[in-house]
Amino acid sequence: MNKKLHDNVAVVTGAAKGIGLAIAERLARDGAKLVIADLDAGGLKEAASRLKTEYGAEVASCAGDLAEQSIAEKTINLAGEAFGRLDILVNNAGGGIIKPFSEHSPETLRTTIDRNLWTVLWCSWYAVPKMRAQRYGRIVNLGADSVRNGLWDHAAYNAAKGGVHGLTTGMAREFAADGITINTVAPCAVNTPQMVAITKSDPALAAKFVSVIPMGRPAEMEEVASMVSYLASAEASFVTGQVISVNGGSTML
């Protein structure tokens, strides 16, 4: 029997490590061919080699800053050049500079928006015409549950991720009749290598993040990847314009 994403071509951004790598691994297990992209050229090389050896995936990669229009264009075009089509775009590249709003500098504010919003805007902008031409596409963004619960020190990050949530609903409506669905997965704290390090170096901070989660633990990266995998599949054909939290109950509804 064919795997769920057999013959699908997926671009996963920010796939050198963390949740992005877990998503790339999950989509590879589901049978997708992958274009992976990241700022971190060395990490990307290691990720590509892991995806090929562990999962037998066909992988192409593109290193660079996806907040730059030309890099986003190159990354999206690579799907067609390497594999002939583009079915899935997972806009995962991002990450917070978590600090009180008043302690941000002009640079950290700009980087927060570049990293979390411009990456999504440019990659989506280049992906949509290709998906429209095929009359099929799945765009899955990584948002944040902190937009919903207004987590402390997250104002600037939430401004960027709130932009992603807003882009989701607007794009979903605009392209609903083109066979393209656009959804966002919004995690709470996730047990990434970074979170594991915080748990060791600052257990009180880690406990503070977990204190808002009724299940009493961070999400596992695979739990986030599982939701992405569903939304990226043909099976999720009537789900669009949704922000779906994977959050152990930290916000409800």
Ligand SMILES: NC(=O)c1ccc[n+]([C@@H]2O[C@H](COP(=O)([O-])OP(=O)(O)OC[C@H]3O[C@@H](n4cnc5c(N)ncnc54)[C@H](O)[C@@H]3O)[C@@H](O)[C@H]2O)c1
């Ligand atoms: N970790 C969490 O608890 C958590 C919670 C909610 C949402 N998220 C979101 O999930 C996504 C993944 O988070 P993570 O914890 O794995 O992050 P991470 O920092 O471990 O990995 C993010 C990857 O994206 C890449 N990246 C960042 N900016 C880029 C750019 N401009 N161009 C290309 N690549 C870029 C980085 O190099 C890195 O490899 C992010 O969008 C993050 O905001 C994470």
